[in-house]
Amino acid sequence: MTNTENVLLETTQVQSALTVRSAADVEWAEEADLVVVGFGGAGVSAALQGAESGGHVIAIDRFDGGGATAYCGGVFYASDTSIQREAGVTDSADEMEKYLAAESAPVQADTLKRFCQGSSADFDWVNRYVPFSGALYTGKAQYPPEGKFLYYSGNEKVPKYAEVAKPAPRGHRALGAGYTGNVFFEGLRKAAMEAGVKLITHAPVRRLVMDTEGQILGVEVHRIRPDAIDEHQKLYSEVNPQMPFKGLQYQVAIEKCQKFEAENSEPAFIRAHRGVVLSTGGFVYNLELLRQHRPEMASAYGEILRLGSPGCDGSGMALGATAGGYVDLMKNMFIGKTTSPPESLLHGLLINAEGKRFISEDAYVSVVGGAVAEQPNNGTAYLVLDAKSFWSAFWNALTIGRSMFLFFGLPTLLNILKGGTRRSGSLQGLAKKLGLPGKTLQDTVQRYNEFIITGKSDPFGKQPANIAPIGKGPYYALNMSIRNKFSLTPVFTLGGLRVNEETGGVLRRDGSTVSGLYAAGRTAVGLCSAGYMSGMSLADLVFSGRRAAMHALGQQ
Structure with missing residues (x-):
């Protein structure tokens, strides 16, 4: 052995x-x-x-x-289902296979094909005993808001994957309140x-x-x-x-x-x-x-x-x-790190202990978490936000809805209030409070804003709908580090x-x-x-x- x-x-x-x-x-x-x-x-x-x-x-x-x-969360991934058709979604096993192949599933090609071709039948089998709904959510979230049960649960709309396979909402959440x-x-x-x-x-x-x-x-x-x-x-x-x-x-x-x-x-x-x-x-x-x-x-x-x-x-x-x-x-x-909901958090920039950006903020939660875990200083990372995005996220967390508040609103507020959030009127001042190189942080924000102004695509593949320039201060940095217990890091x-x-x-x-x-x-x-x-x-x-x-x- x-x-x-x-x-x-x-x-x-x-x-x-x-x-x-x-x-x-x-x-x-x-x-x-x-x-x-x-x-x-x-x-x-x-x-x-x-x-x-x-x-x-x-x-x-x-x-x-x-x-x-x-x-x-009670989410089942499948294509070409009756629930998708109920929601007006056109999808196929072939598109699902192309997407999952791009995600590098660690199985043989014929196994992936068999899984995708049979996913609709597997879903129907489950649906005989478990209720689902076609209430569609098209935004970006780790988990759909209350009243929504069909959503884009992976990286389907991320440009590099959307170029390979037609995006479709394949996350089918079992019917119920909260995690199901x-x-x-x-x-x-x-x-x-x-x-x-x-x-x-x-x-x-x-x-x-x-x-x-x-x-x-x-x-x-x-x-x-x-x-x-x-x-x-x-x-x-x-x-x-x-x-x-x-x-x-x-x-x-x-x-x-x-x-x-x-x-x-x-x-x-x-x-x-x-x-x-x-x-x-x-x-x-x-x-x-x-x-x-x-x-x-x-x-x-x-x-x-x-x-x-x-x-x-x-x-x-x-x-x-x-x-x-x-x-x-x-x-x-x-290794999970949630950047949404609230969706306003997606407008921020994830930076490491060197003040450098390292991942698209709207990538799937485990992609973000895995990237954070690999950063210097034992997975140190911060989400930098301008005042508008910060306060929008704060109030959205308060009003997210009763059942979703426990899983998303409350954790966001706890991290803001207890997790070591830093505030400064300038980016240089914020960097000083975080112990980061001031010029590096300024350069990171400036490059990001320049991409937006010039209409170029984001180098990390952030979806256009989630891109907003880092505007006026004061600026805030949410502690997203692995060792920060208030920035929840789910692991399995x-x-x-x-x-x-x-x-x-x-x-x-x-x-x-x-x-x-x-x-x-x-x-x-x-x-x-x-x-x-x-x-x-x-x-x-x-x-x-x-x-x-x-x-x-x-x-x-």
Whole structure:
């Protein structure tokens, strides 16, 4: 095993696979055709598809189900959908494929084509259980405002991408108020239960069972004792990825939960006749693994916002590794920095500790965040605004609407008031307060304004609709640095187990497949493992979850 795989085993309580001569050597507590480990978005998709394919399915979750999906925005990326047509949008799978190819999806070309060509059908499948709306938003925002549910969720309108593929709004937000990941998950969960899926909760899976030929036979689950379940759920509830400023507290709760599970569980074996699907999420709550692959994020764990549930500790990857699977792209992460809403913030300039601009301010949130993380002085960055744009953003944040205020208005105001915002009547004075080279900042602003005055396109590709000259002072600088806890930096991991892209089967390093073992969602390398945009994770986890179930049960 590699050092990464050793760290996975050391930090997740996963044990080496139990190898037996045959299934008859094990006393199985329960049996199923398909066993799904992890009941978040990918897990519920695999379980529901398995049941619809005629299989007897047992789904197992370390906690109560939902995982990171229940906390997410509930956005599904797809083309040529009934919702788009309802909104008067013309789109095609071919245009979606061209766009995603330009975004460098880390999968084979035929996999990307299959995903895009099937995205409409995948969406229709989800839409049978989850409500959506064609209320269209055409502006630029990380997340659409209340009452809007179809929007441009990536970089589709950025000039360099628009030249390659016709832009179209492909982000389909589940119908509801605020973030609607809970609506998305609950719709699929209810359908899975009605389809006959058996769900076992509060039951960490600690090892795989395999025969001497390498065939996966089932899993060993450590079920929390009935009298300890309430306390286990309480520990889970102490970690809320949508609640900032509690990174240190969450780490203590996670470590306490691991100890509690070791002391309050009983082992049992569950047989999987056709296959096991690993879908336990990523590893953003595995601090040691973060230290190994992204030390700058690990050192900032008290300030960043780790998106995921406490189950996102890499345990599914560890299970796969014990059977010979291997992990890849572990350094790749979503690192977010929100510059809109309020949209007035897009009129500013993002500069680094040298006073230089380094990214288009209206790029997708993870593109901005990734660029900020790479800047000197541990990801130091500021958003420079003139008085007009600053006060417009301030008042827009106050009046953004009740449900959106919590996710966008309040964080913007907190950063303005608590995050170290600086003000000066001149750019030179502002640079002095920030400890930046005064002339460099002045030159940066002057060059930007000259591009606008002369009608030239922005060298960083900022969309014309979001371009405005930096006007009269006083000038303001919002602290957008990684280590500023008031400038929220949401983070989650994108790497995982390598899988056969035709089947979802877990791969060994020699290219062979572990028989009977599959991985899906953020436990596996998928379509968004090289870079993420809103909607791609849910679309990928449905795609990969359904793929695994269908192949395990012989449907493809």
